[in-house]
Amino acid sequence: MIKAVMMMNTQGKPRLAKFYDFFTVEKQQELIRGVFSVLCSRPENISNFLEIDSLFGPDSWLVYKHYATLYFVLVFDGSENELAMLDLIQVLVETLDKCFSNVCELDIVFNYSKMHTVLDEIVFGGQVLETSSTEVMKAVEDISKLEAASNAVSLVPKSVSRWRGR
């Protein structure tokens, strides 16, 4: 099971944080800060795994990958394979790349809801559902079309149309 997915920049600002167990908002912020303090002290070229029992309880592991200015973090337990989780981060990043073409941190900052859409297709309730970025892209595109369609319904605000209707 996956316990959390986080994206934060190298200054510790979270860009996305999704927890698959319930935590209060204060606890969430605390966890984000805790993870950042662990990550920022790690030099390059060493392993990407960490035991993180102190923050997330027993049998918690963390895998992270450092891309440019962002840390992608996955917190999981013993029922996931460590190297597979590393691959999953790769899948996520590839999908984002396809979504935004040459994704950078700013894309992630400004497209908060799309990020969630993508993530929700890959990890569902803590389980890994989809590992192929093409499939994910298909679903994401469909959802975006649906959203756009539903949004196009009322470009004219209701109060105006009511006024016009009188």
Added chain:
Amino acid sequence: MDNMFQRSLEDLIKGFRLQLLGESSFISRALEEIRREIKATDLSTKSTALHKLSYLAAIHGVDMSWAAFHAVEVVSSSRFHHKRIGYQAITQSFHDQTSVLLLITNQLRKDLNSVNEYEVSLGLECLSRIGTHDLARDLSPEVFTLLGSSKSFVRKKATGVVLRVFDKYPDAVKVCFKRLVENLETSDPQILSAVVGVFCELASKDPSSCLPLAPEFFKILIESRNNWVLIKVLKIFAKLASVEPRLGKKVAEPICEHMKRTVAKSLVFECVRTVVSSLSDHEAAVKLAVAKIGEFLVEDDPNLKYLGLHALSIAAPKHLWAVLENKEAVVKALSDEDPNVKLEALHLLMAMDSYELCAKSDPLFCNEIIISVLSVCSRNAYEIIVDFNWYVSLLGEMTRIPNCQRGEEIEHQLIDIGMRVGDARPQLVRVSWALLIDPAMLGNLFLHPILSAASWVSGEYVEFAKNPYELVEALVQPRTDLLPPYIRAIYIHSVFKVLVFCLGSYFSAQESSSGSSSTVAFTYESILNLVNVIEIGVWPLSGAYDVEVQERAKNVLGFIGMAKQDIAKKVNLQDNEAEACRVTAFMEDVFSEELGPISANAQEKVFVPDGLELEENLGDLEEICGKFLKPVESDSVPCADKISFSVSNLRIRDQQEASSSSTSLPPKASSSLLAEHRKRHGMYYLTSEKNDPDSNGTPNDYPPANDLASEILLDPLDPKRKAKHRKSRPVVVKLDEGDESRIITSQAKTKQESVTDDESLSRAIQSALLVNKKGKEREAKGIQI
């Protein structure tokens, strides 16, 4: 109208990045806006406000639980956009105690029955994240239907939600399990991976319930080519094989096949892990797994190295040969720059019985392990050690490893820990006692430094010893003749400390007839016995060749002579006339002052007192004692001789007196200090004329060495500075800077003695220069007047 001027989430984010006010005031302003907007009846306004709120909650930690009802309202909208925002807010903020939770049941049901698969997936995701018992119960029929849906997208997600539903409402199992199992036979790889994922979790919680499905899993294991699926199936088998060992036989073969054929490292690792944890009885499989571990360990990728070590530590308890095969890699990992790898290697070595390991491998490797473990553990004042009792016993065990040649480092650490970690002292004394009573240790040259540390520790912290009597017996045993003199000296001094402690507690017990505070009670007979044992053991040493051994032996014997009378008179501490009592009390005072670690920079921190000239040219000294210094320089003074300076001092006096008195050598039974020392010089610094065959005289010829040595030995060491470093584990005294961190000592002596050396030397120079200055002043004054 309100909708047009409302800030959307994008505007909010942009505003945030451009804001000139402080972050928190920006957030509070935005929150005010949101609170206003969210009460609007228009669903679009409401949903945008909710969207902004969920963003603030997730990224900036703003509480959004007050908006629960509004989220429910938003979700009821028919528009997909609003539904998404609503469900996102719900999954983020709802929990078991949210009061409005039940209100979404109907909405969820509607959405789960929707034609639009994306609406269905929204509902399913919500259920999987926040599903409660009631929700699960009410919605399990819908889930059941969806599990059989024709759209694979929907089926995949429904499978995902099953886990939560089963968890919260176990009765749902009766309904849905069959469909779940049917999905196992699907050809769609995504659905399959979702299903096996669910079974993996179910198997972790209750392996026996999934046991009947083993044949299906076996089929998947053999046929599937999807790595994700295979990994999950392997995990399932790992859990199942622990309840049903016969399964192991069947799956060992296919697992080995996968290990050989696949290129995916993740799959290889999972196979290895399954084999070493659950199939450890199958030799062929284990051999292959260990071979793969070996490959991982030599890879450059630190991840693979770390995982290799991890797998090795799982395999180690049952398969020690696996570690031996990869020993070079493990030792190399101890000095890797990755802290994970280092720690894993260390745990690996420490978890195993190091004795067994070293017995089977060559001495060089053995010592390598020892030195690596010692250096890693002692880094930064024993940062990684939490249980010092265990570490001290480990040090003791290392001593017993055959071919151990790291005596100096172990000696250093034993003393260091004694000084820094107060709580570890009882264990230290226990371990030292075990080492001291073992006669076999005395024969091994490499272990002598450890024995010196053990005896020092036992003497210094004798109050923790269970049985001082046995300790003393160990310290004076005849076999200690095998020890070099400087270590013998430490033994005798420790005997002295023990004696002082015992006498002190005996005298105080006499005083307070109601039980003494010390743990060991001494009766008249036992203390007398102790004193006799010491006397008998130390007596032969009073005639030893080595200066220090002799001095100390004589100290102890003199003290005993004095104490014996007072013991016989049955005096107590209050009796002011009893000399022994007073001396004992005085010595106890001296020994009770705690010795702490000294920083390497301590000497530099001592401020030079006013009027002390250290830089001044010592040319004047030449003037004053020129005629005396020259003969001394021609002799080679070995630096190992600690009293060399004082001896040369006397030599100067020697020469002075010799030039004024007759030149003939006094007969050998001369009582003057001067003559005796000349004789001794004759013995040590052999020159052609002083070939006195009788200089190897009887013990009585030698002058009392007390006066000479006393200025060096009885100098209490001032701990220069102690900074107590507070930790939750036993307090480890750590100094601010300049703390030592060397591995190999070049000198066999303990550091304390060499520091005393320098101090006494510098003091002597100081006093010599002061005399010089005073002389000059007097001269100047004389001229003036």
